[in-house]
Amino acid sequence: MKIPPGHPRAESLHIREKLIEQCKKGVVTAAGLVAHGRGEAFDYLLGEKTTKPALKAIEAAAAALSLAEKPVVSVNGNVAALGAEDIVKLSHAVGAKIEVNLFYRSSIRERTIQELLKKAGAREVLGVGKDASARIPELGSERRRVDPDGIFVADVVLVPLEDGDRSEALVKMGKKVIAIDLNPLSRTAQKASITIVDNIIRTLPRLVELAEELRNDKKKCRMILTNFHNRKNLAESIRLINNRLAKLAKEKKCVTLEGEMLEL
Amino acid sequence: MKIPPGHPRAESLHIREKLIEQCKKGVVTAAGLVAHGRGEAFDYLLGEKTTKPALKAIEAAAAALSLAEKPVVSVNGNVAALGAEDIVKLSHAVGAKIEVNLFYRSSIRERTIQELLKKAGAREVLGVGKDASARIPELGSERRRVDPDGIFVADVVLVPLEDGDRSEALVKMGKKVIAIDLNPLSRTAQKASITIVDNIIRTLPRLVELAEELRNDKKKCRMILTNFHNRKNLAESIRLINNRLAKLAKEKKCVTLEGEMLEL
Numbered sequence: 315m316k317i318p319p320g321h322p323r324a325e326s327l328h329i330r331e332k333l334i335e336q337c338k339k340g341v342v343t344a345a346g347l348v349a350h351g352r353g354e355a356f357d358y359l360l361g362e363k364t365t366k367p368a369l370k371a372i373e374a375a376a377a378a379l380s381l382a383e384k385p386v387v388s389v390n391g392n393v394a395a396l397g398a399e400d401i402v403k404l405s406h407a408v409g410a411k412i413e414v415n416l417f418y419r420s421s422i423r424e425r426t427i428q429e430l431l432k433k434a435g436a437r438e439v440l441g442v443g444k445d446a447s448a449r450i451p452e453l454g455s456e457r458r459r460v461d462p463d464g465i466f467v468a469d470v471v472l473v474p475l476e477d478g479d480r481s482e483a484l485v486k487m488g489k490k491v492i493a494i495d496l497n498p499l500s501r502t503a504q505k506a507s508i509t510i511v512d513n514i515i516r517t518l519p520r521l522v523e524l525a526e527e528l529r530n531d532k533k534k535c536r537m538i539l540t541n542f543h544n545r546k547n548l549a550e551s552i553r554l555i556n557n558r559l560a561k562l563a564k565e566k567k568c569v570t571l572e573g574e575m576l577e578l
Numbered sequence: 579m580k581i582p583p584g585h586p587r588a589e590s591l592h593i594r595e596k597l598i599e600q601c602k603k604g605v606v607t608a609a610g611l612v613a614h615g616r617g618e619a620f621d622y623l624l625g626e627k628t629t630k631p632a633l634k635a636i637e638a639a640a641a642a643l644s645l646a647e648k649p650v651v652s653v654n655g656n657v658a659a660l661g662a663e664d665i666v667k668l669s670h671a672v673g674a675k676i677e678v679n680l681f682y683r684s685s686i687r688e689r690t691i692q693e694l695l696k697k698a699g700a701r702e703v704l705g706v707g708k709d710a711s712a713r714i715p716e717l718g719s720e721r722r723r724v725d726p727d728g729i730f731v732a733d734v735v736l737v738p739l740e741d742g743d744r745s746e747a748l749v750k751m752g753k754k755v756i757a758i759d760l761n762p763l764s765r766t767a768q769k770a771s772i773t774i775v776d777n778i779i780r781t782l783p784r785l786v787e788l789a790e791e792l793r794n795d796k797k798k799c800r801m802i803l804t805n806f807h808n809r810k811n812l813a814e815s816i817r818l819i820n821n822r823l824a825k826l827a828k829e830k831k832c833v834t835l836e837g838e839m840l841e842l
Contacts (some may be wrong), residue, residue, distance in 0.1 A: 334608040344598040347608055349613020355761070497619070499826055532628055552823060559820050 322335045326354065326362065329396065329515055336395035342427050346392045349475070349514035356496035357513050359555045364520065368504075368512035371410050374453040375398040375472065375508050376408075377535035378562040382470035386440075390417065393474045393514065394427045399435035400518035405436065410472070413441035413464040417477055440464035450483045458483075474514045478502045498551040509544055511551040570572035589627065590618065593660065593779055600659035604690050606681050608657045612741070620760035623819045628753035628784065631814040632776035638806040639736065639756045639772050640672075640788035646734035646754075649674035650704075654681065656740045657778065659693045662698035664782035669700065673790040674736070675706035677728040681741055687782050704728035714747045722747075729753075738778045742766045762815040773808055775815040 333350050333534055336342045342350075379385050387410050394401075394414075405412050414427050421443055428439045440446075440461035446465040450458040458480075460466045471484055474494035478501025481506075484491050485505055493506035494514050503509045510517050528535055597614050600606045606614075628636075642806055643649050651665055651674050658665075658678075669676050678691050685707055692703045704710075706724035712730040714722040722744075724730045738758040742765025748755050749769055757770035757780050767773045776779050793801055 330609070330612055335610075337608055344601055344608075344611055347611040348594055348597075348615035348618065351617070352619040353615075354612065355616040355619035499823075514691070526791070530594035556820055556823050559763075559816060559823070562816070 325515075326353065326357070329513075330354070333395050336391070340423055341430060342391040342395050343423075343550050345418070346390075350392060353475075353496040353513070356498075359558060360496070360511070360551070361488055361514075361554075361558055362513070364512050364516045365551060365554055367547045367554070368510055368517070369520070370518050370542065370547055371508055371510040371544075372512070372517055373538055374544075375510060376521055376528050376537040377542075378470050378492060378508060379408040379410060379472065379521075379525055380529040381535045382408070382468075383541070384468045385470045385472070386464045386468040387412050388465060388471055388473045388476065388572055389413065389425060389427065389431065390413040390415055390475060391423070397474070397514050398436075398516045400522055401549070402431065402435040403522045404472075404518065404525060407522055408529060409437075411464050411468075412436050412439050414439060414446075415441055415460065415465065415473075415476075415480075419459065421468060443527075450480065450487065472500070473506075474517075476502050478505065481505050498548050498555070500535050501565050503548060507544060508542070509548055511548065589779075590621070592758065593777075594618070597656065597659050598653070604687055605694060606655040606659050607687075608728055609682070614656060615637070617645055617739075617760040617777070620762075620819075621821060624760070624775070624815070625818075625822055628776050628780045629815060629818055630812045631818070632774055632781070633784070634806065634811055635772055635774040635808075636741065636776070636784050637788055637792075637802055638791050639774060640785055640810075641802040641806075642734050642754055642756060642772060643668075643672040643674060643736065643785075643789055644793040645796060645799045645803070646672070646674070646732075648732045649734045649736070650728050650732040651676050651736045652729060652738075652740065653691065653695065654677040654678065654679055654739060654797075655687070655691060658694050661738070661778050661782045662694050662700075664786055666695065666699040667786045668736075668782065668789060671786055672793060675728050675732075676677075676700050676703050677725050678703060678710075679724065679737075679740075679744075683710075683723065714744065737766070737770075740766050742769065745769050761820070762812055765783070767812060771808065773812055775812070 333342050336349055358426040385408055387405055389401060412431060414424050416423060424442045428442045431439050441464055445461050446459040448460050450460055465471055468489055470490045472492045473481055476493060481491055481493060481502040482505045490507045492508045493502045494517050495503040496512045497503060498511045522560060597606050601611055649667055649672055653665060653676060659823060665676060676695060678688050680687060688706045688767050692706045696705050705728055709725050710723040712724050712726040714724055729735055732753060734754045736756045737745055740757060745755055745766040746769045754771045756772045757766045758774045759767040760777060761767060762775045
């Protein structure tokens with residue numbers, strides 16, 4: 315699909331095309347495409363920009379990752395497709411390990427994603443094949459498999475686009491969970507320690523930037539975390555969506571998600 | 579994926595699985611899966627039930643189809659995957675023609691969808707191959723192709739899950755356009771003559787029922803249409819979403835779209 319460069323929703327359409335391409339390569343699953351669509355809808359309700367509460371949460375996430383002793387970034391198909399380079403940069407900035415963590419596991423998918431991450435500059439990729447030999451308690455089947463040197467022993471885990479069961483299980487294991495989720499009402503969003511309600515396309519570069527800024531200032535990191543209240547911040551995101559919907563309805567403007575011109 | 583029968587979101591998960599299956603068969607496109615995900619998000623904001631304004635719009639749609647001289651139901655991949663049987667029943671109830679109308683046209687896709695509709699009981703399926711020889715003005719490329727015996731000469735067109743450009747072009751051609759769209763702010767929703775903000779899975783059976791009830795009562799049909807105001811009705815749907823969001827945020831309940839247990 316050709317997207318005209320001046321198209322007001324060009325960014326969103328390019329992201330969609332990228333995912334569809336990676337679906338053909340086996341990185342993204344069909345269910346991953348549906349999940350992306352849900353994200354698109356919430357992003358559109360948020361105005362497709364990083365909001366103030368999202369920025370606050372990104373700052374808290376950068377602080378938590380900088381203070382962490384064993385930080386791990388969990389990567390699934392959609393994350394690899396949309397943010398491999400930024401994930402690698404982030405892992406370098408905060409000394410985090412990268413672990414492949416899939417809802418639909420298959421050894422070929424694991425290895426395809428591992429390769430994609432290595433191409434993006436990752437030196438080490440955990441959670442592939444026999445390495446994913448540890449188990450998260452209380453989860454069924456393939457979804458509980460984690461790397462004993464990665465998520466299993468991590469103190470802080472960044473889970474962009476994670477499912478709720480797993481996020482909750484990680485919290486129960488005593489880990490600080492940082493979620494990136496466009497749906498502020500999802501279980502992942504509600505159960506995480508730090509919830510970034512934003513598109514990972516926008517979040518990851520900012521997170522890298524802030525992590526590089528903060529990593530040598532432990533005192534500032536601790537202050538940021540003391541002043542951050544996840545529940546309050548999440549409620550703020552929901553309020554923003556509400557206000558935007560009310561405004562759109564009042565102005566009788568129409569917006570669209572289907573790859574057409576925006577009339578706002 | 580196995581879905582436990584008692585799962586609170588089993589219905590939504592079954593629908594998703596159906597679409598993914600039809601994607602493998604070439605009926606649904608990758609972009610169609612993403613679009614479905616957007617629908618899921620809005621459906622969830624609506625509470626995954628047919629709301630009062632949706633019911634009003636379905637009644638108006640049944641009346642308009644019953645009064646139509648040349649009604650046509652436009653079918654794309656997602657519609658064929660989710661509602662082939664109901665589309666056929668509706669076409670029998672109101673004497674409507676069925677036309678395949680695709681954003682991503684290919685002759686093999688057209689024919690796969692035609693076959694699916696015929697298996698569901700359709701006697702005639704328009705818009706396939708050379709039959710789609712007429713053009714909608716102002717639209718580019720393959721998207722403007724329509725059947726000269728179908729949409730091109732129709733007075734009322736039902737477009738479930740249509741894109742905004744085409745809906746608008748049909749309205750400009752003087753047709754009454756009935757849209758089924760879960761996003762009340764989409765261009766299709768905003769431009770259509772009658773907008774049903776609902777999941778087609780729930781809408782179609784009700785629409786068939788009401789059409790069968792109303793088709794012999796022209797007077798009642800005219801009265802229903804006189805009393806129906808699309809803009810007012812649409813605003814009501816947006817208000818419902820807003821109220822639900824506000825309530826969820828206030829109660830701090832968490833809901834989920836990822837195939838997990840609902841905690842509401």
